[in-house]
Amino acid sequence: MPVWHKASRRWVEEGKLALVEITQEQHPDRCRLFAQWQRFDWPILHDPIDVTGAVAVPIVMAIDEHGIVRSVRPNVETFEKDFLNKTFPAPGDSLPSPPSIPAKPDLSALHRGAEMLNTAQAWQQYGDALVLWAGIDENEAAIEAYRRSLQMSARDGGLHFRLGVCYRRRYESQHREDGDFQRAVDAWNRALDIDPNHYIWRRRIQQYGPRLIKPYPFYDWVDQAAREIRARGETPVELAVRPSGAEIEQPQRHFSEIGQHETAPDPDGRIHRDKARLIETEVVVVPPRIKPGESVRVHVTMRPSKTADAHWNNENEPVKLWVNALGGWKTDRQLLIAPLGERPETNESRSFEFELKSPDDAKGSVRLSTYTLYYACEGIDGTCLYLRQDIPVDVRFER
Numbered sequence: 001m002p003v004w005h006k007a008s009r010r011w012v013e014e015g016k017l018a019l020v021e022i023t024q025e026q027h028p029d030r031c032r033l034f035a036q037w038q039r040f041d042w043p044i045l046h047d048p049i050d051v052t053g054a055v056a057v058p059i060v061m062a063i064d065e066h067g068i069v070r071s072v073r074p075n076v077e078t079f080e081k082d083f084l085n086k087t088f089p090a091p092g093d094s095l096p097s098p099p100s101i102p103a104k105p106d107l108s109a110l111h112r113g114a115e116m117l118n119t120a121q122a123w124q125q126y127g128d129a130l131v132l133w134a135g136i137d138e139n140e141a142a143i144e145a146y147r148r149s150l151q152m153s154a155r156d157g158g159l160h161f162r163l164g165v166c167y168r169r170r171y172e173s174q175h176r177e178d179g180d181f182q183r184a185v186d187a188w189n190r191a192l193d194i195d196p197n198h199y200i201w202r203r204r205i206q207q208y209g210p211r212l213i214k215p216y217p218f219y220d221w222v223d224q225a226a227r228e229i230r231a232r233g234e235t236p237v238e239l240a241v242r243p244s245g246a247e248i249e250q251p252q253r254h255f256s257e258i259g260q261h262e263t264a265p266d267p268d269g270r271i272h273r274d275k276a277r278l279i280e281t282e283v284v285v286v287p288p289r290i291k292p293g294e295s296v297r298v299h300v301t302m303r304p305s306k307t308a309d310a311h312w313n314n315e316n317e318p319v320k321l322w323v324n325a326l327g328g329w330k331t332d333r334q335l336l337i338a339p340l341g342e343r344p345e346t347n348e349s350r351s352f353e354f355e356l357k358s359p360d361d362a363k364g365s366v367r368l369s370t371y372t373l374y375y376a377c378e379g380i381d382g383t384c385l386y387l388r389q390d391i392p393v394d395v396r397f398e399r
Contacts (some may be wrong), residue, residue, distance in 0.1 A: 002190065003076055004060060004076055005038070007079070011080070011084060012042075013130045014082045016080075017084060018042070019042035019043075020042060020043050020044075020045070021040070021042060021043070021044045021045065022044075022045045022052055023044055023045070023046060023047065023100055024047050024048065024050050024052075024054060024057060024200050025046065025278075026048050026165060026168060026169075026204070027050065027087065027240070027241065028046045028048075028238070029237055029238070029239050029240055030219065030222070030239060030243070031046065031201075031238060032044075032046060032237045033222065033225055033226070033229075033237040033239065034221070034225065036225075036229060036234070036236065036237055037221075037225035037228060037229055037236075044367060047132075048131065048165050048169075048389070049128060049131050049132075049158075049161070049162040049165050050158065050161065050162075050200055051132070053158070054200060054217060055197070055198050055199055055200070056199035056200070057199065057200065059073065060073055060074060062074050062079070062083045064083075064088040064381070065088065066088065066090055066091055067196070068091060070083060070088065071083060080236070080352075081192055084319075100248075105129045105133060106110075107126075107129055107130065107133065107134060107138075110122075110125060110126040110129050110266070111126055111214070113125075113126070114126040114145065114148070114157050117178075118148075119152065120149045120150075120151075120152040120153035120156065120159075121149075122145070123145045123148040123149035123152075124145070124146065124149045124153075124156075124159060124162075126145045127141075127142045127145030127146045127149065127162060127166075128162070130142040130145065130263075131162070131165070131166065134359075136155060136169060136170075136173050136175070139166055139169055139170050139173070139175065140170075140175070142166050143163065143167070143170070144165045145160050146159055146163040146166065147163070150163070150248075155194055156190070156194075157191040157193075157194035157195045157198065157201065157341055158189045159280060160188070160190040160191035160194070161187070161188060161191040161200075161201050161330055163187045164183070164184040164185070164186075164187030164188040164191065164204070164217070165184070167180045167181075167183040167187060168181065168184040168337035169182070171184065171271055171301060172240070172241050178280075178282060179282070181282070181284045181299065181301075182282075182283075182284045182285070185205065185208065185284060185285075185286050185287070185288055186204055186288050187206045188201055189205060189287055189288050189289065192205060203215075205286065205287055206218075207246065208246045208247070208284075208286045208297065208299070209246060209286045209287055209296070209297050210252075210295040210296055210297040210355045211246075211249050211250065211251055211252035211284070211297075211355065212244075212251075212252055212253070212255060212294075212295050212355075212357075213287075213295075214249065214250075214251040214252070215251065216251060217248055217249060217250050217251070218243070218247050218248070219243035219247045219248050220248045220250070222239070222242070222243055244351075245299070245351065245353040246286070246297050246299075246353060247335060255295060255330060255332070255355070255357045256332060257330055257331065257333075258332055258333045261336070262334050262335045264322050264334075264335075265320050265322055265335070265373055265392055266322070266371065266373060266388055269388070271373060271386060271387065271388035272375070272385070272386075272387055272388065273387065273388055273389065273390070274387040274388065274389045276378070277305055277308070278304065278305055278308050278310035278376040278377075278385075278387065279302050279303070279304055279305065279310065279372075279376050279387075279389060280300075280302070280303050280304075280305050281300065281301070281302050281303075281389060281391055282300070282301045282303075283298065283300055283391060283392075283393055284298070284299040284301075285297075285298055285299075285393065285394065285395060286299065288396060289396045289397065289398050290358065290395070290396075290398065291397065291398055292358055292359065292360050292361060292362045292363065292397060293357075293358060293359070293360040294357075294358060295356060295357040295358065295360075295361075296320055296355065296356050296395055297353060297354075297355050298353065298354055298356060298393055299351065299352075299353050300321060300351065300352040300353070300354075300370070300372075300391060301349055301350070301351045302319065302349065302350045302351070302352075302372065302374070303349045304347045304376065308378050308379075309378065309379045309380070309382075310347070310376055310377065310379075311345045311346060311347040311376070311377055312340075312341055312345065312346050312347065312348075312350075312374070312375065312376060312379050313344070313345060313375035313376075313377050313384040314340040314341040314342075314343065314344055314345065314346060315344050315375075316375045316384075316386070317373075317375065318337050318338055318339060318340050319337070319338040319350055319372060319373070319374040320335065320336070320337050320338075320372065320373045320374070321335070321336040321337075321338075321352045321354075321371070321372045321391075322334060322335055322336075322370060322372075322373075323335075323336075323354055323356075323368075324368065324369045324370060325356065325368065326368075327359070328358075328359030328360075328361070328362075329356055329357065329359060329368060330356070330357040331354055331355065331356050331357075332354055332355040333354050333386075334356060336352045338350040338352065340352070345377065356368065356393070356395065358395060358397070362395075362397055363397050364395070364396075364397060365394055365395070365396045366395050366397075367392050367393070367394050367395075368392070368393045368394075368395065369390065369391075369392060369393075370390075370391045370392075370393055371388055371389060371390045371391060372388070372389050372391060373386070373387070373388050374386075374387060375387075
């Protein structure tokens with residue numbers, strides 16, 4: 001909203017206007033970084049679960065000195081004349097006084113109320129309070145609250161969206177469970193199935209989805225923002241999870257195939273399989289269901305097994321992933337390579353992202369094959385081996 005930003009700065013300086021913003025961003029630190037970059041100096045409320053019920057953004061509201069909404073989506077050209085330069089009368093006694101709302105909800109009371117009433121609304125209110133006020137440590141309780149609410153209101157798209165937000169929060173935390181990313185995507189997709197016109201829910205799928213469905217690159221501004229903030233002599237807000245891959249990709253109008261003449265690194269399957277599962281692999285497909293002829297983005301994340309005390313060996317070749325796209329399928333790249341770690345032995349996660357375009361006659365559920373090759377070691381003094389892991393990718397189609 002560059003036009004509003006420029007105009008409102010002058011009105012604020014003149015003492016005519018006070019600003020408050022609500023953002024439906026999943027990550028509050030990214031919002032803080034953007035605000036620091038753009039020098040936003042007004043309060044910004046974080047609403048990751050869309051409690052405001054906004055279907056599309058941005059929504060500009062003009063609220064007078066009495067707390068009454070006088071205009072929704074006002075015209076910036078006439079805003080000063082129509083709103084700022086007017087004096088609005090105080091409301092009469094006929095209007096009820098606004099309810100007194102405590103600064104922080106009583107979570108214990110909300111929990112007791114949900115248990116006693118056992119309604120979808122009560123469990124949702126408890127879940128909302130946990131997400132907005134209790135932080136990541138109470139994320140499990142929020143997930144359970146939304147699940148309880150969905151048992152009584154399965155067609156509530158907002159509940160599915162909220163549940164997806166909580167799964168993604170857990171995925172990015174120390175409490176991560178296998179499958180959380182896919183659970184988040186599935187929940188957001190169910191919300192969108194219920195209301196396909198919801199802008200915010202659709203954007204969340206597009207954030208992690210293929211380039212063909214992206215309206216714009218979501219976070220390509222992050223590096224530029226950090227550079228310009230440092231150039232001003234400031235320290236940029238530190239991000240807990242840096243956006244990468246799909247989150248910073250440019251939109252695409254036509255599917256492009258890159259590197260289609262590359263050579264498969266193990267075409268005959270001669271490399272020994274990782275039967276001990278020294279490396280654990282997670283596959284997420286976004287969107288979770290498509291129509292024939294559409295594309296998906298596949299996220300493959302590989303993590304050394306904590307149980308096996310495994311780690312990467314970085315003194316040899318880097319991790320490679322090969323995509324087999326056969327039978328009319330297309331891939332934007334066949335051979336992907338992850339960079340080596342900075343030390344001889346490391347245990348960080350390594351990720352790949354690629355896109356697949358389905359044939360026009362695809363149906364049901366199709367399993368495609370990919371495989372990775374890597375050097376992994378078991379324990380500090382364990383043997384380091386060159387291993388292969390076959391990774392199935394399942395793409396489901398709408399009926």
